Amino acid sequence: MMIDAHIHFDQYAESQREIILKEMSLFNISHLISVSTSLASCKENLTLAKKDKRILPAFGFHPEQVLIDEKDQIHLFEWIRENRDHMVAIGEVGLPYYRNKEKGLQYQPYIDLLEQFISLATEIDKPIVLHAVYEDAEIVCDLLEKYKVTSAHFHWFKGDKHVVKRMISNGYFISITPDVLYEKEIQQLVHQYPLEQMMIETDGPWPFEGNFFGEMTHPKMMRTSFEKIAAIKQLSFEAVSETLYENTKKFFRVE
Incomplete structure (x- = not known):
């Protein structure tokens, strides 16, 4: 069995959603953790989840975009609190590493917003899904430690060995995308990284290269990721798939 630990299901075209939902059982996919990028995205994911219980929404604000003003931030946080019983996590939240690299941003407002999300995760007792790579991960680790948050998931993570060791020591999870097939860094x-702190994801509809070039990103791609992880870890496919499935169920409290 497989769970896609990080997918933007609301961003797929309706016809693509229908294909994925129809084929989930065929490829032994039990659930999709559908992360949100804005309040509108949160609402769409909630609507999708109400139509199909296999879709498990996370609510948040993606950092690689222009910040919303204080009034809209308050509205978003109020909405998340009101809908806490319909979500499995806070996410996707984090810091805008790529946008900052391109444009050069004033970072403190983004850090302040992330700190609010981490505080909220503590307040409503939910795990948190993070977009935090390279040197940004150090800032995020500082905030997580400040609030004593351990249920943290760094999706599609990249970073140096020092921060990786810190994340492992703190019990944080990472998730692996299909680019593990061709990216040496991954x-x-x-x-x-310990298998016991690992999950698997697609980050769909984000497209991939290699064998998947030109294909719609589908959670079925995760099977090849399992195979590659098993080869790297020198473990059986069954051991890897079972461990990562149970990891994801436990992290997101999936019954």
Whole structure:
């Protein structure tokens, strides 16, 4: 069995959603953790989840975009609190590493917003799904430690060995995308990170290269990721798939 630990299901075209939902059982996919990027995205994911119980929504605000003003932030946080019983996590939240690299941003407002999300995760007792790579991960670790948050999931993570060791020590989870098939940086991360703190994802509809070039990103792609992780870890496919499935169920409290 497989759970896609990080997918933007609301961003797929309706016809693509229908294909994925129809084929989930065929490829032994039990659930999709559908993360949100804005209040509108949160609402769409909630609507999708009410139509199909296999869709488990996370509510948040993606950092790689222009910040909303204080009034809209308050509205978003109020909405999340009101709908806490319909979500499995806070997410996707974090810091805008790529946008900052391109444009050069004033970072403190983004850090302040992330701190509010971490505080909220503590307040409503939910795990948190993070977009935090390279040097940003150090800032995020500082905030997580400040609030004593351990249920943290760094999706599609990249970073140096020092921060990886810190994340492992703190019990944080990572998730691996299909680019593990062709990206040496991700393969090295899989080699270093404990299987017991790992999940698997697609980040769909984000497209992939290699064998998947030109294809719609589908959760069925995760099977090849399992195979590659098993090869790197020198473990059986069954051991890897079972461990990562149970990890994801436990992290997101999936029954």
